[in-house]
Amino acid sequence: MDIIKLLPDAVANQIAAGEVIQRPASAVKELLENAIDAGADTIKLIIKDAGKTLIQVIDNGSGMSDTDARMSFERHATSKLQNADDLFNIRTKGFRGEALASIAAIAQVTLSTRRYDDEIGTEIVIEGSDVKSQQAVATPAGTTFSVRQLFFNTPARRNFLKSNAQEMRHVLEEFMRVAIPHFNIAFSLFHDNTEVFQVKAANLRQRICNLLGANYNERLVPVEEETSIVKIFGFIGKPEHAKKVRGEQYFFINNRFVRDGFLNHAVNNGYEGLIPKDAHPSYFIFIEVNPASIDVNIHPTKTQIKFEDERSVYAIIRSAVKRALGKFSVAPSLDFEHSTTFDLPLSQLQQQPKQPQISINPDYNPFKTTTDFNPRHNVESSTHKINFEQWQALQQQIETGAQQINSSSQNALYTNQNCFQVLNKYIVFVHTMGLVMVNQQAAHERVLFENNKAAFQNKTNSSQQSLFPQTMQLTAENFVIMQELESDLKQLGFDLNVFGKDTYLVHGIPTWATKGSEVTLLESILEQFKMNSKSFRLELRNNLAKSMARAASIKVGTALSDAEMKSLLTDLFQSNLPNDGIYGGKIFTLLQADELDKLV
Ligand code: ADP
Numbered sequence: 001m002d003i004i005k006l007l008p009d010a011v012a013n014q015i016a017a018g019e020v021i022q023r024p025a026s027a028v029k030e031l032l033e034n035a036i037d038a039g040a041d042t043i044k045l046i047i048k049d050a051g052k053t054l055i056q057v058i059d060n061g062s063g064m065s066d067t068d069a070r071m072s073f074e075r076h077a078t079s080k081l082q083n084a085d086d087l088f089n090i091r092t093k094g095f096r097g098e099a100l101a102s103i104a105a106i107a108q109v110t111l112s113t114r115r116y117d118d119e120i121g122t123e124i125v126i127e128g129s130d131v132k133s134q135q136a137v138a139t140p141a142g143t144t145f146s147v148r149q150l151f152f153n154t155p156a157r158r159n160f161l162k163s164n165a166q167e168m169r170h171v172l173e174e175f176m177r178v179a180i181p182h183f184n185i186a187f188s189l190f191h192d193n194t195e196v197f198q199v200k201a202a203n204l205r206q207r208i209c210n211l212l213g214a215n216y217n218e219r220l221v222p223v224e225e226e227t228s229i230v231k232i233f234g235f236i237g238k239p240e241h242a243k244k245v246r247g248e249q250y251f252f253i254n255n256r257f258v259r260d261g262f263l264n265h266a267v268n269n270g271y272e273g274l275i276p277k278d279a280h281p282s283y284f285i286f287i288e289v290n291p292a293s294i295d296v297n298i299h300p301t302k303t304q305i306k307f308e309d310e311r312s313v314y315a316i317i318r319s320a321v322k323r324a325l326g327k328f329s330v331a332p333s334l335d336f337e338h339s340t341t342f343d344l345p346l347s348q349l350q351q352q353p354k355q356p357q358i359s360i361n362p363d364y365n366p367f368k369t370t371t372d373f374n375p376r377h378n379v380e381s382s383t384h385k386i387n388f389e390q391w392q393a394l395q396q397q398i399e400t401g402a403q404q405i406n407s408s409s410q411n412a413l414y415t416n417q418n419c420f421q422v423l424n425k426y427i428v429f430v431h432t433m434g435l436v437m438v439n440q441q442a443a444h445e446r447v448l449f450e451n452n453k454a455a456f457q458n459k460t461n462s463s464q465q466s467l468f469p470q471t472m473q474l475t476a477e478n479f480v481i482m483q484e485l486e487s488d489l490k491q492l493g494f495d496l497n498v499f500g501k502d503t504y505l506v507h508g509i510p511t512w513a514t515k516g517s518e519v520t521l522l523e524s525i526l527e528q529f530k531m532n533s534k535s536f537r538l539e540l541r542n543n544l545a546k547s548m549a550r551a552a553s554i555k556v557g558t559a560l561s562d563a564e565m566k567s568l569l570t571d572l573f574q575s576n577l578p579n580d581g582i583y584g585g586k587i588f589t590l591l592q593a594d595e596l597d598k599l600v
């Protein structure tokens with residue numbers, strides 16, 4: 001008996017849909033791109049429940065005939081490719097003819113469309129690839145797609161969706177990726193009946209400022225470079241505005257957003273020596289190339305790209321960035337002349353990467369009566385090299401040693417002794433067993449973290465009211481995060497509420513925070529929160545407690561009064577884990593007699 005059957009279309013579409021539509025944001029991207037391909041100059045995006053309930057895109061583009069409207073939902077149905085050769089000259093966003101078929105397979109879709117010259121339009125209702133109706137309707141010229149109940153027939157996928165706040169962040173990100181490069185098109189975005197964006201046709205600089213905030217205007221430096229292979233234009237952020245969190249980084253190739261580590265590396269390289277190693281510059285860089293010289297087809301969601309001549313593109317981008325920074329005298333003038341050659345970086349800007357080396361004191365025994373189990377200390381204090389296995393074994397010993405000491409009474413180390421500050425970084429005090437050195441920032445982070453945890457448990461908070469409420473203007477992304485965190489921030493002692501579409505009013509802050517710095521504090525909490533969510537898998541409150549502790553902590557370099565040091569030490573040594581840095585690492589070290597003997 002033969003057992004092979006062809007999958008029914010609806011099933012095949014559902015499977016294919018998984019590739020194209022992972023979450024509401026993917027549908028948003030496809031629908032916006034279709035509207036742009038249709039030549040619209042005004043596009044409205046309406047979202048309900050972060051797109052889980054409704055995604056609606058209204059455009060004033062070409063519209064479709066009755067037959068095309070029906071055809072548009074077929075798999076591999078596209079008006080954008082006629083033959084295989086066209087594949088190498090793609091100027092449109094779409095060309096695979098898969099998006100609408102995929103969306104229709106996993107949602108309830110209504111399409112209303114009319115061409116400008118037609119008297120009457122057409123409306124199609126389709127659910128799970130099943131056409132429910134098609135009828136003539138009066139509708140404005142252009143096209144409206146309404147996508148309801150995404151994943152209604154694939155519950156596993158629906159359950160896989162994240163919180164509304166998280167899904168909305170993805171939607172916003174897709175919206176930005178489309179709205180930034182198409183600055184000559186007017187866009188609006190409404191979420192749950194609230195206007196999030198309403199931007200008119202403008203130039204690129206204005207568009208960036210309209211979307212990200214007027215304060216971007218003075219942060220941007222224009223980039224421009226034209227060579228035989230590529231044309232580059234756009235803006236990059238001044239080095240002093242580089243952030244710890246990878247934020248506004250946009251690359252567009254032929255107006256299509258791409259994310260590419262290689263291109264990003266080229267830009268960062270152009271900033272070399274001007275920003276800290278862990279900082280990320282903002283950029284909005286457009287590259288125009290002959291479509292035949294790139295392959296946009298290598299990734300199904302098309303955010304990666306392959307250049308024919310990668311090395312040259314890298315060098316051109318890097319030097320365009322350097323040149324732009326140099327021209328606006330934010331950097332010393334650099335190799336202007338060699339914009340397309342593979343010149344070596346200027347030595348004073350280039351720190352040659354060093355071969356990583358691990359060195360260790362072979363005599364070190366963590367089970368000796370010492371509490372110095374800080375691996376860093378040993379790494380630096382000796383020059384013997386060890387191999388990886390030895391290193392691992394040692395790590396293990398160190399951890400066991402740490403546990404032993406943890407269980408002993410390290411909380412009793414500080415009993416209000418005199419103390420003093422070294423290098424505005426360490427607080428040092430004397431104990432009968434030796435000398436204790438405490439990292440002030442790590443200590444304060446632990447103390448604040450414990451306070452925050454307690455605040456979440458006690459359901460009480462202590463807030464101090466400001467005389468005048470502070471207004472806090474946020475980017476759309478940060479606004480969504482603030483909404484997500486609002487109730488927990490209140491729990492921690494912040495008193496705040498939404499005020500307008502992208503603004504919060506801050507009325508009060510936790511009692512321990514410094515007045516006047518409300519907005520800065522909240523901004524650094526948000527920044528840290530984003531950074532933590534990218535690097536660790538933290539539960540939301542845990543992340544917030546940590547972010548706030550980092551943002552509000554006494555930083556290295558801060559001089560402390562005697563009273564401040566004493567109260568910090570008292571709090572630290574009353575906490576449960578006085579020697580566990582909340583981001584890892586140790587908080588203090590006890591140098592005992594034998595350790596001290598080695599030193600002098
Ligand atoms: P692709 O964009 O890859 O061609 P889609 O499935 O996204 O595939 O769309 C299929 C076809 O439907 C498009 O080629 C286009 O002809 C038509 N279409 C889709 N959206 C619109 C729109 N907003 N306005 C006019 N035509 C559209």
Ligand code: MG
Nearest residue numbers: 030034094099
């Ligand atoms: Mg498309």
